[in-house]
Amino acid sequence: MLLQFNYKNFKSFKDDTILDLSATKISEFNNHVVSIANEKVLPVAAIFGANASGKSNVQEAFRYMSTYVINSLDYGDESDSKKKSKFFKPTPFLFDSTSKNAESSFEVYFIDSEKNGAKTYNYGFTVDSNGVCEEWLNYKSKSSRGDFKRIFYRNGEDFDFAGIPAKSRENLIIALEKETLVVSLGAKLKIAKLKFIRDWFVHNDFADFGRPIENFFLSQLIPEGFEEDKKVQQKVVDYFSSFDPSIIGFNVEVIKSEVDDADKQFRIDAVHKMIDSDQTTSIPLQHESAGTLKMFALYPMLQDVLSTGGVFFIDELNARLHPLLVRAFVITFLDPEINTNHAQLIFTSHDSWQLNGNILRRDEIWFTEKDSNGISYLFSLADFVDEDGVKIRKDENYEKNYLLGKYGAIPTLKHFDMFKGE
Numbered sequence: 091m092l093l094q095f096n097y098k099n100f101k102s103f104k105d106d107t108i109l110d111l112s113a114t115k116i117s118e119f120n121n122h123v124v125s126i127a128n129e130k131v132l133p134v135a136a137i138f139g140a141n142a143s144g145k146s147n148v149q150e151a152f153r154y155m156s157t158y159v160i161n162s163l164d165y166g167d168e169s170d171s172k173k174k175s176k177f178f179k180p181t182p183f184l185f186d187s188t189s190k191n192a193e194s195s196f197e198v199y200f201i202d203s204e205k206n207g208a209k210t211y212n213y214g215f216t217v218d219s220n221g222v223c224e225e226w227l228n229y230k231s232k233s234s235r236g237d238f239k240r241i242f243y244r245n246g247e248d249f250d251f252a253g254i255p256a257k258s259r260e261n262l263i264i265a266l267e268k269e270t271l272v273v274s275l276g277a278k279l280k281i282a283k284l285k286f287i288r289d290w291f292v293h294n295d296f297a298d299f300g301r302p303i304e305n306f307f308l309s310q311l312i313p314e315g316f317e318e319d320k321k322v323q324q325k326v327v328d329y330f331s332s333f334d335p336s337i338i339g340f341n342v343e344v345i346k347s348e349v350d351d352a353d354k355q356f357r358i359d360a361v362h363k364m365i366d367s368d369q370t371t372s373i374p375l376q377h378e379s380a381g382t383l384k385m386f387a388l389y390p391m392l393q394d395v396l397s398t399g400g401v402f403f404i405d406e407l408n409a410r411l412h413p414l415l416v417r418a419f420v421i422t423f424l425d426p427e428i429n430t431n432h433a434q435l436i437f438t439s440h441d442s443w444q445l446n447g448n449i450l451r452r453d454e455i456w457f458t459e460k461d462s463n464g465i466s467y468l469f470s471l472a473d474f475v476d477e478d479g480v481k482i483r484k485d486e487n488y489e490k491n492y493l494l495g496k497y498g499a500i501p502t503l504k505h506f507d508m509f510k511g512e
Contacts, residue, residue, distance in 0.1 A: 091124065091131045091432050092401050093199040093210070100154065100194045101147040102466035104183035109148060111135055111434065114453045114472050118484045122424055122451055124432050126201050127208035127232040132454055133423045137438045137468075138445065138492065139458035139499040144466025145438040146300065148458065149403045152436075154180060155196040156291045158217065162274040165221075166267025177269050179219050185464045193218040200290060203399060203431070208232040213273065213287055221268035227253075227287060241283055244272055254281060293400035295391040299384065300406040308387040317342045317356055329389055333415050334382055336362050341372050380410040392422070399431035408441035416441060417449060424449075445489040452482060457499035471497065 095109045113123045113130040124131045139145045158178055165177040180194035197214030209232065215225040224245050228238035241253030251259045258281050266275055276284025298304045315322040323340045330337045339361035344354055359372035375386065388404075395402040402423075408416050416439070422428055423435040445455065453472035460466045474482050474497055482488075482497075491497060 091126065091129075091133075091201050091399070092434055093129060093131060093201055095152055096195075096197040096214070097151040097155070098195045099180075099182045099189050099192055100151045100196075101181050102144045102183065102460060102464060103147060103151065103468070104186060104189050104465045105467075107148075107151075107466075107468050109135065109436070109456065109468060110453075110470070111436075113451075116452055116472060116484065119451045121426075122454070124426075126204060126432070127210070128235065129201050129210070131201070131432070131434075132451070133429060133432065133434050134420060134450065134454050135434075135436045135456055136420075136444060136450055136454060137436070137456045137458060138440070138442070139438075140460070141440075143460045143499060144458040144468070146298070146405050147466060148468060149296065149298065149405050149436070149438065151196065152294075152401075152403060153296050154178070155198070155215075156294055156296075158196075158215075159271060159273055159288055159291045162222075162269065162271045163278055165269035177221075180217055182218075183465070191218075193223045210238075211287065211290075212238050215271060222271060225272050227273065227284075229253075242272055254283065293395070293398040294403070295395050295400060296403045297388065297391060298405040299409045311387060311390050312356060312358070313390045313393060316340075317344060317354075326386070326389060330382070330385070332418060333385065333412075337378075337382075338363055338370070340375075381412070381415070384410050385415070388419075395433040396422075396429060396431065399433050401434045401436065404435070404437040406439070407437040408439040408444070413441055413443045416444060420444070420449065442489045442492055445492055446487070452484060452488075455488065457497055459499045 092111055094112065096106065097103065098106045111132045113132050122132060122134070124133060137145050137148055161176075161178065182192060182194050183189040193216040195214065195216040197212070199210065199212050201210045202208055210230050212228040213226070216223040222244070224243075226243045227241040229241060230236070230238045239253065240250065243250040249259075249263060251262065254262070254276070258276070258279060261279055262272060262275060262281075265279075266272065273284045273287045277288035297308055299308075313322055313326060316326065323342070327337060327339060337360045341359040341361060343357040343359075345357055358375040360375050360378055361370050361372045363370055376383070378386075391402060394400065407419065411419075420435065420437075423433060444450065451472070453470055455471040456468060457471070457474075458466055458468050471482055471488065476482070476496065482491075492499070
């Protein structure tokens with residue numbers, strides 16, 4: 091489970107920023123807290139804030155880190171122009187001359203499952219427009235309450251591979267490019283400790299429903315085995331039955347691509363009952379409502395993270411979904427009988443209804459706010475202190491107070507006077 095994500099100098103976030111999923115010592119909804127080894131972890135974090143306040147950039151920072159870890163083997167080699175062009179440069183805070191030319195940093199703390207020993211890992215790196223500046227990996231065992239032990243540390247061309255098998259160290263040094271991460275290369279070289287870190291990032295998923303191109307791509311995803319396995323199709327029907335019981339089945343037709351016979355495309359029809367007989371009729375899935383299509387798009391990733399215990403980042407979870415359906419989706423991660431592998435959901439939303447005190451703990455509620463200099467800040471409701479120096483009580487009406495501006499993180503609105511007549 092993800093314990094903490096730290097980043098700095100990425101897009102609108104200029105300063106050190108922390109998204110902490112460690113449970114604080116508050117009393118509400120203790121059943122949300124997952125206890126692993128010496129850690130108490132939250133399965134959900136909800137991020138609210140005004141448009142352009144930086145909500146999406148929290149996800150983008152974690153997506154950047156994950157993408158770099160998974161793909162950095164493709165970024166190196168000075169002699170290969172194709173590889174060089176793939177180098178995924180970070181986007182620093184651009185409105186400050188120092189930050190604009192400084193490196194960006196990304197760091198995670200996460201804990202492995204009990205069956206794998208419940209070790210806690212600390213992994214991170216800094217990167218600028220020229221490549222990786224620093225990289226580090228540390229761990230501590232379940233029984234340890236002290237400091238982390240080093241697996242490796244990299245600073246430019248200086249390396250400390252104390253926790254890596256001696257026979258693998260030379261191969262790492264020889265093959266490592268300045269744009270490539272040690273973890274990525276180590277996974278390729280089948281160094282178990284490093285492959286484990288890379289695979290942790292692979293098991294996380296992202297969905298950005300505020301981006302039309304990605305929205306279209308997500309709508310084309312189908313669950314594994316869906317095209318031919320009736321049991322898989324029935325599971326999707328059962329999933330739909332919680333919000334759209336009119337769909338009772340699917341008809342799937344495999345269409346061969348004109349470009350490549352091996353590249354399959356699918357026509358999916360949703361099967362419905364006729365209202366005046368026992369017969370059924372079908373319509374193309376793409377003719378279903380936008381909300382139904384969104385839930386269909388979410389299913390493969392939801393299935394994946396629940397089975398692997400990954401982290402699911404969703405930007406604009408509330409878009410085109412009824413608030414009660416969003417609530418049901420969130421509760422999936424809060425229910426230990428469903429979420430047996432401790433998957434986590436981190437989502438952004440404009441739906442203030444989700445702020446009411448009947449579903450989320452104060453430490454599961456986060457806000458983003460941007461100041462007059464264009465700098466974004468991320469803070470938790472559990473840590474928020476009002477103008478009198480008092481923390482927020484659990485019996486407050488979070489939704490009402492948020493909309494009244496008590497916590498900040500709302501837009502500063504003016505009337506659209508530009509449309510007034512002369």
